[in-house]
Amino acid sequence: MITRAMVFCNIILFIAIFNNLTAMADDNAIDRLLRAKSLKCTFGEGYTAIWEDGRYEITKGRFWESADKSTIYYDSINYKNHTARMIGNQCSTNVSVIATENGITFIEKTNWGNLMITTVFAYYANSSKKEFVCVFSRHVGGVTGFKTGPMPSQWTGTCKIWE
DSSP states (O other), X not given: OOOHHHHHHHHHHHHHHHHHHHHHHHTOHHHHHHHOSOEEEEEEEEEEEEEETTEEEEXXXXXXXXXXXXXXXXXXXXXXXXXXXXXXXXXXXXXXXXXXXXXXXXXXXXXXXXXXXXXXXXXXXXXXXXXXXXXXXXXXXXXXXXXXXXXXXEEEEEEEEOO
Protein backbone atom coordinates (compact mmCIF):
# COMPACT_ATOMS: atom_id res chain seq x y z
CA MET A 1 0.00 0.00 0.00
CA ILE A 2 1.36 3.42 -1.00
CA THR A 3 1.16 5.97 1.74
CA ARG A 4 1.16 9.75 1.51
CA ALA A 5 4.58 9.76 3.13
CA MET A 6 5.95 7.53 0.34
CA VAL A 7 4.44 9.77 -2.36
CA PHE A 8 5.86 12.85 -0.61
CA CYS A 9 9.33 11.23 -0.36
CA ASN A 10 9.22 10.29 -4.04
CA ILE A 11 8.29 13.86 -5.01
CA ILE A 12 11.15 15.26 -2.91
CA LEU A 13 13.53 12.72 -4.43
CA PHE A 14 12.37 13.64 -7.97
CA ILE A 15 12.86 17.36 -7.27
CA ALA A 16 16.33 16.75 -5.84
CA ILE A 17 17.38 14.66 -8.86
CA PHE A 18 15.87 17.14 -11.35
CA ASN A 19 17.61 20.09 -9.66
CA ASN A 20 20.91 18.20 -9.69
CA LEU A 21 20.55 17.38 -13.42
CA THR A 22 19.72 21.00 -14.18
CA ALA A 23 22.80 22.18 -12.30
CA MET A 24 24.93 19.67 -14.22
CA ALA A 25 23.47 20.87 -17.55
CA ASP A 26 24.33 24.47 -16.70
CA ASP A 27 27.96 23.38 -16.32
CA ASN A 28 27.91 21.33 -19.52
CA ALA A 29 30.28 22.87 -22.08
CA ILE A 30 28.16 22.13 -25.16
CA ASP A 31 25.04 23.58 -23.53
CA ARG A 32 26.89 26.78 -22.61
CA LEU A 33 28.35 27.02 -26.08
CA LEU A 34 24.99 26.53 -27.79
CA ARG A 35 23.41 29.26 -25.66
CA ALA A 36 26.09 31.76 -26.73
CA LYS A 37 25.00 34.47 -29.16
CA SER A 38 28.49 35.98 -29.41
CA LEU A 39 32.05 34.64 -28.99
CA LYS A 40 35.42 36.35 -28.72
CA CYS A 41 38.21 34.12 -30.07
CA THR A 42 41.92 34.84 -29.69
CA PHE A 43 44.57 32.92 -31.61
CA GLY A 44 48.28 32.45 -30.96
CA GLU A 45 50.88 30.34 -32.68
CA GLY A 46 50.28 28.06 -35.61
CA TYR A 47 51.69 26.77 -38.85
CA THR A 48 51.54 27.74 -42.51
CA ALA A 49 52.48 25.43 -45.38
CA ILE A 50 53.63 27.12 -48.59
CA TRP A 51 53.78 25.12 -51.81
CA GLU A 52 57.12 25.70 -53.56
CA ASP A 53 58.96 23.67 -56.18
CA GLY A 54 56.65 20.69 -55.89
CA ARG A 55 56.69 20.43 -52.08
CA TYR A 56 55.37 22.16 -48.97
CA GLU A 57 57.59 24.32 -46.81
CA ILE A 58 56.13 24.57 -43.32
CA THR A 59 56.74 27.62 -41.13
CA LYS A 60 55.69 28.36 -37.56
CA GLY A 61 54.33 31.77 -36.64
CA ARG A 62 51.75 33.84 -34.84
CA PHE A 63 48.23 34.41 -36.12
CA TRP A 64 49.00 38.13 -36.36
CA GLU A 65 51.93 40.24 -35.20
CA SER A 66 49.99 42.07 -32.49
CA ALA A 67 47.65 40.51 -29.95
CA ASP A 68 44.83 42.99 -30.66
CA LYS A 69 44.73 41.82 -34.28
CA SER A 70 44.73 38.16 -33.26
CA THR A 71 41.08 38.30 -32.19
CA ILE A 72 37.99 37.36 -34.18
CA TYR A 73 34.47 37.99 -32.92
CA TYR A 74 31.50 35.85 -33.91
CA ASP A 75 28.27 37.72 -33.29
CA SER A 76 24.54 37.25 -33.96
CA ILE A 77 25.00 33.47 -33.89
CA ASN A 78 21.78 31.85 -35.12
CA TYR A 79 21.88 28.05 -35.03
CA LYS A 80 18.41 27.68 -36.57
CA ASN A 81 19.37 29.67 -39.69
CA HIS A 82 23.01 28.48 -39.64
CA THR A 83 24.27 32.07 -39.77
CA ALA A 84 26.57 34.37 -37.81
CA ARG A 85 28.52 37.58 -38.29
CA MET A 86 32.34 37.40 -38.19
CA ILE A 87 34.22 40.54 -37.18
CA GLY A 88 37.95 40.29 -37.82
CA ASN A 89 40.97 42.58 -38.00
CA GLN A 90 40.58 43.21 -41.74
CA CYS A 91 36.87 42.88 -42.42
CA SER A 92 33.50 41.73 -41.20
CA THR A 93 31.29 39.34 -43.10
CA ASN A 94 28.46 36.86 -42.81
CA VAL A 95 29.48 33.26 -42.20
CA SER A 96 27.79 29.87 -41.98
CA VAL A 97 27.58 28.12 -38.63
CA ILE A 98 27.18 24.42 -37.94
CA ALA A 99 26.56 23.04 -34.45
CA THR A 100 27.41 19.43 -33.60
CA GLU A 101 27.83 17.47 -30.38
CA ASN A 102 31.55 18.37 -30.52
CA GLY A 103 31.12 22.14 -30.76
CA ILE A 104 30.46 24.92 -33.24
CA THR A 105 32.08 25.48 -36.64
CA PHE A 106 32.05 28.79 -38.52
CA ILE A 107 32.78 28.76 -42.26
CA GLU A 108 33.65 31.80 -44.34
CA LYS A 109 33.97 31.67 -48.12
CA THR A 110 36.03 34.65 -49.25
CA ASN A 111 35.47 36.61 -52.45
CA TRP A 112 38.51 34.79 -53.88
CA GLY A 113 37.06 31.33 -53.18
CA ASN A 114 39.18 30.53 -50.13
CA LEU A 115 37.70 28.93 -47.03
CA MET A 116 38.34 30.14 -43.47
CA ILE A 117 37.11 27.68 -40.87
CA THR A 118 36.93 28.14 -37.11
CA THR A 119 35.87 25.34 -34.79
CA VAL A 120 35.08 26.08 -31.15
CA PHE A 121 35.17 22.80 -29.28
CA ALA A 122 32.84 21.98 -26.38
CA TYR A 123 35.96 21.54 -24.26
CA TYR A 124 37.23 23.96 -21.65
CA ALA A 125 40.74 25.34 -22.05
CA ASN A 126 41.33 25.30 -18.28
CA SER A 127 39.63 24.70 -14.95
CA SER A 128 38.09 28.20 -14.86
CA LYS A 129 35.52 26.98 -17.42
CA LYS A 130 35.44 30.43 -19.01
CA GLU A 131 37.28 29.67 -22.25
CA PHE A 132 36.79 27.01 -24.89
CA VAL A 133 39.51 25.44 -27.03
CA CYS A 134 39.35 26.52 -30.69
CA VAL A 135 41.22 26.19 -33.96
CA PHE A 136 41.27 28.46 -37.02
CA SER A 137 42.11 26.90 -40.39
CA ARG A 138 42.80 28.91 -43.51
CA HIS A 139 42.42 27.03 -46.80
CA VAL A 140 44.02 29.37 -49.32
CA GLY A 141 44.66 28.27 -52.90
CA GLY A 142 45.89 29.95 -56.05
CA VAL A 143 47.94 33.14 -56.10
CA THR A 144 48.55 34.83 -52.74
CA GLY A 145 50.90 37.77 -52.74
CA PHE A 146 53.98 36.68 -54.63
CA LYS A 147 53.44 32.96 -53.91
CA THR A 148 51.42 30.58 -56.06
CA GLY A 149 49.75 27.33 -55.13
CA PRO A 150 48.01 26.12 -51.99
CA MET A 151 48.85 27.80 -48.69
CA PRO A 152 46.98 26.11 -45.82
CA SER A 153 47.41 27.50 -42.30
CA GLN A 154 46.19 26.58 -38.85
CA TRP A 155 46.29 28.32 -35.46
CA THR A 156 45.01 27.31 -32.04
CA GLY A 157 43.47 29.54 -29.42
CA THR A 158 40.60 30.06 -27.03
CA CYS A 159 37.11 31.50 -27.24
CA LYS A 160 34.97 32.94 -24.52
CA ILE A 161 31.35 33.94 -24.47
CA TRP A 162 31.26 37.62 -25.39
CA GLU A 163 28.43 39.53 -23.75
